[in-house]
Amino acid sequence: MALIVQKYGGTSVGDLDRIAHVARRVKATREAGNEVVVVLSAMGGETDRLLEMAHQVSAHPARRELDVLLATGEQVSIALLCMSLANERCAARSFTGGQARIRTDTSHTRARIEEIDVNAISRALTAGEVAVVAGFQGIDQDGNITTLGRGGSDTTAVALAAALGAEECQIYTDVDGVYTSDPRVVPDARRMDTVTYEEMLELASLGAKVLQIRAVEFASKYNVTLRVLSSFEEGPGTLITSEDATMEKPLISGVAFNQDEAKLTVKGVPDRPGIAAALLGPIAEANIDIDMIVQNVSEDGTTDMTFTVHRRDYQAAFELLDRHARNLDAAAVTGDDRIAKISLVGVGMRSHAGIAARMFEALAAESINIQMISTSEIKISVVVDEKYLELGVRALHAAFGLAEQPPRNQAVKS
Amino acid sequence: MALIVQKYGGTSVGDLDRIAHVARRVKATREAGNEVVVVLSAMGGETDRLLEMAHQVSAHPARRELDVLLATGEQVSIALLCMSLANERCAARSFTGGQARIRTDTSHTRARIEEIDVNAISRALTAGEVAVVAGFQGIDQDGNITTLGRGGSDTTAVALAAALGAEECQIYTDVDGVYTSDPRVVPDARRMDTVTYEEMLELASLGAKVLQIRAVEFASKYNVTLRVLSSFEEGPGTLITSEDATMEKPLISGVAFNQDEAKLTVKGVPDRPGIAAALLGPIAEANIDIDMIVQNVSEDGTTDMTFTVHRRDYQAAFELLDRHARNLDAAAVTGDDRIAKISLVGVGMRSHAGIAARMFEALAAESINIQMISTSEIKISVVVDEKYLELGVRALHAAFGLAEQPPRNQAVKS
Numbered sequence: 001m002a003l004i005v006q007k008y009g010g011t012s013v014g015d016l017d018r019i020a021h022v023a024r025r026v027k028a029t030r031e032a033g034n035e036v037v038v039v040l041s042a043m044g045g046e047t048d049r050l051l052e053m054a055h056q057v058s059a060h061p062a063r064r065e066l067d068v069l070l071a072t073g074e075q076v077s078i079a080l081l082c083m084s085l086a087n088e089r090c091a092a093r094s095f096t097g098g099q100a101r102i103r104t105d106t107s108h109t110r111a112r113i114e115e116i117d118v119n120a121i122s123r124a125l126t127a128g129e130v131a132v133v134a135g136f137q138g139i140d141q142d143g144n145i146t147t148l149g150r151g152g153s154d155t156t157a158v159a160l161a162a163a164l165g166a167e168e169c170q171i172y173t174d175v176d177g178v179y180t181s182d183p184r185v186v187p188d189a190r191r192m193d194t195v196t197y198e199e200m201l202e203l204a205s206l207g208a209k210v211l212q213i214r215a216v217e218f219a220s221k222y223n224v225t226l227r228v229l230s231s232f233e234e235g236p237g238t239l240i241t242s243e244d245a246t247m248e249k250p251l252i253s254g255v256a257f258n259q260d261e262a263k264l265t266v267k268g269v270p271d272r273p274g275i276a277a278a279l280l281g282p283i284a285e286a287n288i289d290i291d292m293i294v295q296n297v298s299e300d301g302t303t304d305m306t307f308t309v310h311r312r313d314y315q316a317a318f319e320l321l322d323r324h325a326r327n328l329d330a331a332a333v334t335g336d337d338r339i340a341k342i343s344l345v346g347v348g349m350r351s352h353a354g355i356a357a358r359m360f361e362a363l364a365a366e367s368i369n370i371q372m373i374s375t376s377e378i379k380i381s382v383v384v385d386e387k388y389l390e391l392g393v394r395a396l397h398a399a400f401g402l403a404e405q406p407p408r409n410q411a412v413k414s
Numbered sequence: 415m416a417l418i419v420q421k422y423g424g425t426s427v428g429d430l431d432r433i434a435h436v437a438r439r440v441k442a443t444r445e446a447g448n449e450v451v452v453v454l455s456a457m458g459g460e461t462d463r464l465l466e467m468a469h470q471v472s473a474h475p476a477r478r479e480l481d482v483l484l485a486t487g488e489q490v491s492i493a494l495l496c497m498s499l500a501n502e503r504c505a506a507r508s509f510t511g512g513q514a515r516i517r518t519d520t521s522h523t524r525a526r527i528e529e530i531d532v533n534a535i536s537r538a539l540t541a542g543e544v545a546v547v548a549g550f551q552g553i554d555q556d557g558n559i560t561t562l563g564r565g566g567s568d569t570t571a572v573a574l575a576a577a578l579g580a581e582e583c584q585i586y587t588d589v590d591g592v593y594t595s596d597p598r599v600v601p602d603a604r605r606m607d608t609v610t611y612e613e614m615l616e617l618a619s620l621g622a623k624v625l626q627i628r629a630v631e632f633a634s635k636y637n638v639t640l641r642v643l644s645s646f647e648e649g650p651g652t653l654i655t656s657e658d659a660t661m662e663k664p665l666i667s668g669v670a671f672n673q674d675e676a677k678l679t680v681k682g683v684p685d686r687p688g689i690a691a692a693l694l695g696p697i698a699e700a701n702i703d704i705d706m707i708v709q710n711v712s713e714d715g716t717t718d719m720t721f722t723v724h725r726r727d728y729q730a731a732f733e734l735l736d737r738h739a740r741n742l743d744a745a746a747v748t749g750d751d752r753i754a755k756i757s758l759v760g761v762g763m764r765s766h767a768g769i770a771a772r773m774f775e776a777l778a779a780e781s782i783n784i785q786m787i788s789t790s791e792i793k794i795s796v797v798v799d800e801k802y803l804e805l806g807v808r809a810l811h812a813a814f815g816l817a818e819q820p821p822r823n824q825a826v827k828s
Contacts, residue, residue, distance in 0.1 A: 016467065061497040082478075083471040
């Protein structure tokens with residue numbers, strides 16, 4: 001008998017009909033001979049409704065109390081699903097974060113799970129019940145209610161799967177898997193059967209937002225087999241696992257992109273130690289997140305440093321930088337918020353210089369000028385004018401043959 | 415420094431403005447030098463909204479899960495009030511039933527409080543915080559969420575006041591106190607300054623529904639001084655306490671009434687042991703509550719037995735009884751659902767036969783025929799045709815001079 005953890009997001013439990021649908025799916029999994037732990041988000045829109053109330057009371061609501069308020073959202077979902085499971089004659093028992101003994105640190109609204117005592121849940125499973133657990137929430141060591149931050153239900157599911165030694169952690173969402181690119185941009189984008197944790201991390205942070213990054217990190221750390229699949233359609237979804245398990249891995253798994261960024265360049269920065277920190281410090285203090293940072297070799301004792309921020313932070317970052325650059329004797333600050341980032345992701349590209357060349361050729365063939373380049377172990381990102389976004393993504397998707405099924409059971413050697 | 419428990423009902427926390435109003439009232443109590451524990455109901459309408467969802471899922475939702483669902487209502491209220499208190503710069507901390515360690519038995523949806531460990535609340539008070547506790551809910555010994563049933567927040571407040579040894583338990587509601595009768599029927603009905611627990615019990619069960627009966631019983635048992643007052647207007651409200659404390663007690667405290675009942679009479683019942691049980695057994699089995707039961711002396715070996723049920727149960731009770739009476743050789747079943755019950759309540763009437771006479775005279779003076787009479791230690795109830803309800807209530811209110819202030823500091827001797 002396998003133990004399966006299933007997580008259903010806000011859309012999947014958006015109304016009572018959908019909750020009934022989830023109940024039938026859970027029952028089917030149970031009747032297939034599995035033990036089942038279900039993790040639920042709040043009904044779609046509920047968390048926003050509660051947040052709105054809190055913000056009507058106060059611009060900065062007390063974070064401890066915000067957690068008490070928000071935790072009610074998932075508590076409603078678990079109760080309703082258990083009632084719905086009773087209709088299906090499927091024994092079930094709900095658990096709030098506290099009842100599931102999901103112990104977190106005390107960082108209200110963004111707590112981290114420290115420990116799960118699975119005894120209570122195990123007792124329910126042994127008694128033949130489905131355990132229905134409120135996602136997104138826990139309690140700290142003093143019994144205060146905490147929440148894990150947006151999307152924290154994915155993390156709850158993975159953490160429970162790890163603690164219970166589950167066979168698989170299934171994340172039900174409104175897409176039927178992870179794609180080689182966004183189907184809205186690349187019509188022949190293909191659902192992948194498998195993808196590695198590392199690829200998923202790069203894909204997730206770049207826009208294929210079907211899974212919380214923290215959940216993937218957690219899964220990778222504890223080697224939990226994840227599966228992303230649709231709660232509305234049947235299908236195998238996409239398996240997310242460690243590299244060893246994916247023998248049929250192609251070089252490249254997908255093309256991700258991001259149109260939410262803006263770039264800022266500080267020109268003629270004196271090339272001396274500490275200068276990067278001095279430039280970026282004020283940006284970080286203003287709570288502006290930085291994505292890419294590119295600095296090329298210096299020339300004549302000065303260098304240019306370019307980085308990207310979220311587009312909404314562009315003006316603020318520009319002004320901060322402009323003020324600050326003068327004190328550092330930099331020549332000028334320029335920027336552009338009409339850019340797009342395109343990234344090629346794949347564990348297969350490791351130590352594979354040929355990939356980059358093929359990527360740049362494919363873009364050149366479409367006369368797309370590359371403004372910035374940044375690479376990681378399994379990713380090459382370029383920044384281009386945003387008008388080339390679709391063209392560039394499609395060109396790369398085609399150049400690497402991503403629409404075709406990879407050969408199965410065949411290891412790719414570099 | 416006195417410790418005050420304040421309970422605010424659903425109307426008092428019906429929207430964010432009202433919650434802000436409650437916050438100011440709590441702060442004022444705190445600044446007057448008191449320690450304050452606040453008990454809240456769910457925002458008005460919220461419990462019904464949740465119940466409606468549950469009943470859309472299932473006609474008979476699992477009671478354990480119903481409690482998980484309903485408990486969210488108060489949890490929302492306590493979080494929002496704490497945020498609102500923060501706006502008033504009044505330190506506060508919310509407690510769910512479980513966090514307040516209100517331990518109940520395991521009877522979901524109608525649990526009874528068994529024990530309260532007040533350590534957590536006391537720590538908050540010692541730290542200078544207002545403790546804001548979710549009413550209506552607790553946990554059983556296994557950590558399951560339970561609820562106390564409708565109006566259970568009053569019981570939570572009284573139980574906390576008892577456990578903490580509070581000076582006073584203030585029940586804020588939408589009326590400014592307990593009246594000698596319903597002001598909608600008797601325009602010169604007067605707010606009472608004090609009333610005893612026993613009188614309150616009789617008044618509450620008869621229609622003056624400002625306080626849950628269970629809460630009054632609890633207060634009486636643990637000698638908790640209760641005060642009913644308005645959350646919308648200033649004023650001393652009505653103090654509910656034990657008899658000793660109310661020296662200025664008049665003979666009669668109020669005239670209650672009830673128009674929701676119907677009466678059923680079984681005529682010519684053979685007068686033998688066990689007949690009452692045999693008649694009423696099927697009614698009880700059908701979960702029909704019986705209020706008054708009147709049986710007079712028998713004549714010719716048979717007797718008539720009359721009782722009252724809620725009007726909505728009239729048809730069902732009539733049919734049950736009709737079928738059953740034949741087996742018992744009773745002569746006939748008759749009934750009437752156009753009746754009203756009027757009750758005179760007052761601890762002062764104990765061993766005071768004159769009161770009944772004066773009551774019947776006052777009704778006779780208005781040509782009101784009395785159909786049934788039933789009495790308890792501190793109450794005399796009569797059943798009359800419902801068309802005489804207002805006339806009868808006003809006649810009694812006037813006959814006993816209830817509109818006038820009772821003389822103060824003067825014990826009434828019978």
